[in-house]
Amino acid sequence: MRFRxxxxxxxxxxxxxxxxxxxxxxxxxAQSFPNRPIRLIVAFAPGGGxxxxxxxxxxxxxxxVGQPVxxxxxxxxxxxxxxxxxxRAQPDGHTLLWGFSAPLVVNPSLYKNLPFDTEKDLAPILLxxxxxxxxxxxxxxxxxxxxxxxxxxxxxxxxxxxxxxxVGTPHHLAAELLKNRAGLDIVHVTYxxxxxxxxxxxxxxxxxxxxxxxSSLPHVRAKRLKALALTGPRRSPEAPELPxxxxxxxxxxxxxxxxxxxxxxxTPNAIVTRxxxxxxxxxxxxxxxxALKKIGLDVSGSTPQEFAxxxxxxKAVWAKVIKDAGIKPE
Numbered sequence: 517m518r519f520r521x522x523x524x525x526x527x528x529x530x531x532x533x534x535x536x537x538x539x540x541x542x543x544x545x546a547q548s549f550p551n552r553p554i555r556l557i558v559a560f561a562p563g564g565g566x567x568x569x570x571x572x573x574x575x576x577x578x579x580x581v582g583q584p585v586x587x588x589x590x591x592x593x594x595x596x597x598x599x600x601x602x603x604r605a606q607p608d609g610h611t612l613l614w615g616f617s618a619p620l621v622v623n624p625s626l627y628k629n630l631p632f633d634t635e636k637d638l639a640p641i642l643l644x645x646x647x648x649x650x651x652x653x654x655x656x657x658x659x660x661x662x663x664x665x666x667x668x669x670x671x672x673x674x675x676x677x678x679x680x681x682x683v684g685t686p687h688h689l690a691a692e693l694l695k696n697r698a699g700l701d702i703v704h705v706t707y708x709x710x711x712x713x714x715x716x717x718x719x720x721x722x723x724x725x726x727x728x729x730x731s732s733l734p735h736v737r738a739k740r741l742k743a744l745a746l747t748g749p750r751r752s753p754e755a756p757e758l759p760x761x762x763x764x765x766x767x768x769x770x771x772x773x774x775x776x777x778x779x780x781x782x783t784p785n786a787i788v789t790r791x792x793x794x795x796x797x798x799x800x801x802x803x804x805x806x807a808l809k810k811i812g813l814d815v816s817g818s819t820p821q822e823f824a825x826x827x828x829x830x831k832a833v834w835a836k837v838i839k840d841a842g843i844k845p846e
Contacts, residue, residue, distance in 0.1 A: 549609050549787050553584040556777075558614040559598035561591045565730070565811050569645065569775060570614045572807050576798040587614075594684065594845075595619025596630065603632040607782035609791060613638065615776045618685060621830040625838045626684045626845050635831070638778040640823035641791050644799065645813040646774035648748030649690055650732040650758070652741040653724045654717055662745050662764045665724070666698050673701040679713035679722040682706050683845055687713060689834060690726035690747055690771040692841045697766055717741060726771070729754075730812025747771040748814075774816065776823055788820055 556574050560566040567589060574585040590598040599619050605611035620634045632638075651662065659665040669676045680688035687710060695702055705722050707713040710731065717725040718740045726747065733755060735741040746752060746760050749770050761769035777795060779788060798804055799817050808815060818826070837843075 549790065550581055550583045552610060553586050554581070554609070555586050555588050555605075555611045556614055557588050557590055557598045557602050557611065559591060559595035559616055559619060560589065562589050565728075565813075566614070566616060566775070568811055569808060569813060572804060573644065573795070573798055576801065576804060577794060580794050580797060594623055594627075596623060596627065599623075599634065599638075600632055602778065603637045603780055605780050607639075607780040607784075609779060609783055609787035611780065612641070612791075613778045615640075615778045617772070617774045617830065620776075620778075620827055622684050622689065622834045622838070624831060625835040626843065635824075635828060637781045639781050639783045639788055640820050640827060641777040641779060641788055642795050642820065643774060643776040643816045643818040643823045643826055644795065645808055645815050646748075646772040647812045647814065648729050648746050648752070648772045649686060649726040650729050650736070650743050650755075651690075651694075651724070651745045651747070651761070652714075652717060652727050652732050652736065652743050654720045654722075655739060655742050656720060657723050657742065659744065660742075662759075662761065665744060666700065669698075669700045669702055674703060676700075676702045676724065677705050677722045678702055679705050679707055679716045679725040681710040681713050682708070683843060684838075685710075686771055686773050687726045688843075689837055691724075692843065693769065693771065693837055694761075694766070696837065696840055697769070714741075728773070728812060775813075776818075792820055 556570060558567055558570045567587070570587050574587050577585045590601055595616055595618060599613065602611060602613035624630060624634055653659060653665065659668050678691045680691065682688065683706060688704065691704070694700065707716055710728055713725055714727050714731060714735065716722040718735060729746065729752065732741060732743065736743045743758055745764055746758050747769065748760060749762065751758060751760060796817055799815050805815050
């Protein structure tokens with residue numbers, strides 16, 4: 517026996533009226549947004565490059581929306597603390613996450629039982645900017661190209677050391693990707709941050725390192741480090757002589773730190789769209805582009821949908837690298 521659900525014309529009209537009222541309410545809410553200060557959660561302590569870039573953007577957003585945008589620094593647990601705070605916030609656009617690549621696409625494969633899902637519990641707004649890394653070695657290392665370095669490492673299995681800023685950091689994963697793709701036996705040495713890792717290579721304590729482009733370039737120019745390649749998809753105008761890892765034979769090798777803005781899942785689409793529009797205006801400002809360039813960031817910009825696809829694709833890449841290398845959190 518089949519039953520048919522019959523709705524009276526009055527009930528259908530009520531449902532339609534309710535849907536229309538909801539749409540009007542959402543639109544009105546978006547139009548009045550923001551009606552109080554916006555909190556921008558940053559997973560790093562004040563003073564670093566991540567915090568600096570967030571404050572550059574926050575000042576401009578304050579001017580555009582007419583409400584203070586307050587940077588809330590919540591460092592710790594490899595970015596998981598900041599992410600969880602953002603996930604649990606009211607989804608009304610007044611709490612945003614200054615999303616960093618590692619917590620969003622690496623940590624889900626590195627840490628078990630995270631109390632959030634970075635794809636399901638956050639609403640991407642846009643990809644803001646990215647920064648590539650530079651493969652550097654101590655000047656005494658007898659290698660002037662990536663090919664030379666690979667040959668050297670294969671001639672001395674288990675002898676060549678590389679520094680990183682910690683397990684699961686981009687410095688570490690870039691080296692593991694090279695190790696995996698080239699079939700190398702090289703030894704990981706961890707330090708408490710990218711700065712100490714770079715110092716270790718300059719002193720000769722460790723032989724190689726994937727350092728941040730902005731911090732490594734001055735040392736390369738001063739001959740304290742020797743640069744072999746970049747990890748992004750294209751050469752940098754700041755160092756046009758350096759090839760990319762893709763150019764030297766590693767197709768698809770693309771390791772960059774990036775920043776984006778996300779909101780808690782459930783944030784109205786109208787507000788996500790409004791914020792996307794405001795952030796794109798900021799990225800188009802010449803003074804902002806110059807300020808970000810000075811700290812080693814390349815301006816990106818995207819739609820919310822493009823940013824969501826980017827997160828999904830990168831999670832898959834690093835899940836494989838972490839699994840293949842057997843990487844575990846410290």
